[in-house]
Amino acid sequence: MVNLTADERAIAGGARGEGAAMAMRIVAETARLMGADRLLPIESAHIDGALYHGDSGTLFAERLVAGGARVSVRATLNVGAIDLTGCSRNRLPPHEHEMATRMMHAYRQLGCEPTWTCAPYQAGHRPRFGSHVAWGESNAVAFCNSVLGARTNRYGDFLDIACAIAGRAPDYGLHRTENRFATIVFEVSSLDRSFLASDIAWPVLGNLYGRMAGNAVGVVAGVSSSPGEDALKGFGAAAASSGAVGLFHIAGVTPEAADVHTALNNVPPVERIVVTADMVIDSQRRLSTAERADRIDAVAIGSPHLSIDEFDRLERLLAGRHVAVPIYACTGRHTLSQLGSRRSLLERCGVVVVADTCVVVTPILPATPGAILMTNSGKFAHYAPSNTAYSVLYASLADCVESAVAGKPSFGGRA
């Protein structure tokens, strides 16, 4: 039974217009479904709902706009289906293009910030430790909970904007301290140190972690120092693709895990997974789906969106060489503005910069039957086969760059 305050009941009844009423009803109905007995005030939201999947999502957003709804907290926007910066072009048919544009416009009208990125936490949106927020997009949720220590559930499309308008979220799941402790230990100390320092380590481990943890909270043990924010981003994105991971801890690295015992709340774990080299090799193999490794048609990087540090690495590895197959480099406007004139230098080398969106959510890659995509992203590797019809070869960034230059797969660049 959900107990709404008098104010919440009034909003649900239409005191702030029909749009806010619909938002509050959606939040309250979700609270009932999930067994929450009250709603919590939230400080911010990240909205994944502005990506076009079909006309119904556009009609929903326009219904909120028509009902006079506005977000009542800071709300950043995840990617849309269209690159509004004009860096890249897509192959959406005219009707879909129009509906996707209308959808992005409707979310702006609701008062959301046009950040259009799946890495809002690198675009200046970093909720404070312990604050309650309502974030959508699986990697953003994982980062927000795990690395920033703000509290959010895995808010799906529609609920994210409903919470942002209502300024409330159902009090359940990861908002509650008792559900944030780890029940699984994911022990990586037996792995080779040079593997852990490589750039494929964290996406590969994330894929394995997600499959083993499912929706449980786990703590990674055996890491001596922080692998850096971009590695944590890659781990969370891969884990939240292969599993239902909303929160992970890394002992000695993430803010709710000073050590393994703290992360476990001093309770013995339900399961201790000792990660072996064979498990890592198997996970790395699973990220690739291509049956042959004798050609590639494109390289895609930037899921989650590339940071400026990742562009620095790309530039160093490319070193001004021209690529034989295009590298699609997906990023947000926040990085684009930092990149400045360096973007055109990359484009002259054959890099296609994609902003506001990415290659697995909208048709940017050429429609080539039997095509093969090389990527260093655990998340692109997971979704490309179903969303783009490309099969995948997973590789380090160095191998991605060397392969793009060579025009065929090249493994053996230093990771």
Place this chain on the structure above:
Amino acid sequence: MTLQGELLLDGRPVRAEAMALTAPISFWGGVNPKTGEIADVRHPEHGRSISGRALLIPATIGSSSAAAVLLELVHAGLAPSAIVLHEPDAILLLGLIVARELGYATPIAVRVDARHFKTLDGQSVAISAEDRIATITV
């Protein structure tokens, strides 16, 4: 055989062929909203249609856009006739909550322990609910 479960979201009583998924699924990237077919090439039921089925889902994973895909399936008339979950899932069921707000007819959603899924798979099942109690009859 008759099983009882919990009503999650009300909808019309149905009779449909039960289809049990044998692995967790992400609706976004896992189900094609234009055809109702399972599109995830790594999923054991890849290529099969979920439209009109009583879909038995052991667990959901992945993208937070699952609700959008389910709403689109409802909008396009390609949704399952009933959704049977082992655990309530806010991300997926939001698609039905929003569909109802938009005035679309929504499939019934119920919760039943996944240990029954194997027995139900492939059977014609009737699903109805009264007072929050769902009944599944084979």
